[in-house]
């Protein structure tokens with residue numbers, strides 16, 4: 001027992017080996033609190049190094065709204081942030097708040113959180129030995145990559161609109177009588193939504209001030225030291241204006257630098273595109289998107305079908 005406690009203290013809140021998170025998952029608790037006292041000196045050191053090396057890259061490559069967002073959240077470069085502190089600065093601006101979770105949030109629940117201006121937030125920090133690459137989100141990706149964008153009005157409204165789309169999808173699926181067809185349709189519509197989210201919120205680019213150059217606003221890029229530069233500078237990346245029919249049919253791989261990225265003109269433009277996504281959904285144009293990644297898990301589909309069962 002004493003050994004277990006010691007091991008828990010040593011592991012702290014490190015990604016993939018945090019006993020506190022394992023316990024919450026074991027007990028089926030998705031929404032949790034942030035036990036700040038569990039962060040170890042190594043956890044804070046990992047945050048300090050991640051934040052320190054990104055600062056120059058953000059100045060050079062990030063969208064100006066992101067840079068304003070980072071400033072208005074008053075994040076510490078030295079220590080893992082307390083979500084309560086982040087929310088104290090964030091909520092008055094757009095009503096959004098970071099909501100701690102123990103792990104993956106099934107698709108419908110995730111979008112529904114956005115609709116309620118809550119952002120499911122990972123509280124673990126990646127291991128200091130793997131600063132560069134991590135397939136799963138950690139608190140640096142979520143708080144330093146996503147949350148600064150939530151200080152922007154137009155961007156925040158875009159996320160809420162995304163949540164509305166998930167409800168529209170659930171309503172449309174509820175009208176289908178045949179169970180197998182419900183699953184097929186839900187899978188296609190959600191694949192389209194997940195691809196849209198990926199190529200915008202996670203990996204989106206935007207034209208810079210005055211239409212000059214491209215800047216990053218996607219959180220997967222904003223939290224990656226290597227890829228933020230690659231996304232803008234590398235001749236190996238194809239960059240195109242955002243096109244809905246392309247994005248919803250384009251599969252992607254999560255464990256490599258993205259070879260294909262899309263840019264928007266502004267967050268107002270992005271907001272309009274989400275409206276277009278919903279219109280296409282209602283018109284049945286998301287019912288047969290190209291197969292391929294991302295794969296919807298059983299939990300994703302179930303979250304959708306459960307929501308649609310309440311819409312009848």
Ligand SMILES: [Fe+2]
Pocket residue numbers: 137141146202219220
């Ligand atoms: Fe993300």
